[in-house]
Amino acid sequence: MADIDARIQAEIEANPVMLYMKGTPMFPQCGFSARVIQILTHMGVPFNSANVLEDDELREGIKTFSQWPTIPQLYVKGEFVGGCDIITEMFQQGELETLLTESGVELKTKA
Numbered sequence: 217m218a219d220i221d222a223r224i225q226a227e228i229e230a231n232p233v234m235l236y237m238k239g240t241p242m243f244p245q246c247g248f249s250a251r252v253i254q255i256l257t258h259m260g261v262p263f264n265s266a267n268v269l270e271d272d273e274l275r276e277g278i279k280t281f282s283q284w285p286t287i288p289q290l291y292v293k294g295e296f297v298g299g300c301d302i303i304t305e306m307f308q309q310g311e312l313e314t315l316l317t318e319s320g321v322e323l324k325t326k327a
Contacts, residue, residue: 220277228291232321233263236278237288240267248300249288255307260324261316293319 228234233256239245241253245267256263268275268287275287282289282296290297292315297303306312316323 220273221281223274224278224281227264227266228294231264231291232293232319233261233316234291235263235265235288236268236274236291237265238267238269241265245269246287248286251300252288252290252303255303255312259307259313259316261321262324292316292321 235252235256237244237246237249237252239249241257244250244253266274268278278287278289279285284296284299286299288303289299290303297312297315298306303312306315313323
C-alpha cells in the first residue's frame with residue numbers, strides 16, 4: 217500500500233487540482249463523476265484526473281488514502297475537498313470558487 221500512497225501523494229502535490237474519478241473527463245463512467253466534471257468545466261477549472269477503473273490498486277488505495285469511501289474525490293493544492301455531494305453543495309453556495317481562488321487556482325474565464 218505504501219507504493220500507491222506515494223503515487224497518490226505525488227499526484228496531488230504535482231497537480232493543483234486533481235480528480236480521482238470513474239472514467240475520463242471526456243467519457244465519465246458514473247453520474248457522480250460526470251457531475252463533478254460538469255461543475256469544474258463550467259467554472260473553467262484547470263484540472264488533472266486519474267481513472268480509478270483502469271487500476272484496482274488506485275481504486276482501493278484512494279479510499280484508504282483519504283479515508284473517504286466513495287469516488288469521485290477532488291483534491292485542491294494537496295488537500296482532500298470531498299466527493300460529488302460536497303462539491304455540488306460547495307459550488308451552489310459559492311464556496312468552491314472561493315476555495316479555488318484562495319488556493320491560487322486561476323479559473324479560465326468564459327468568452
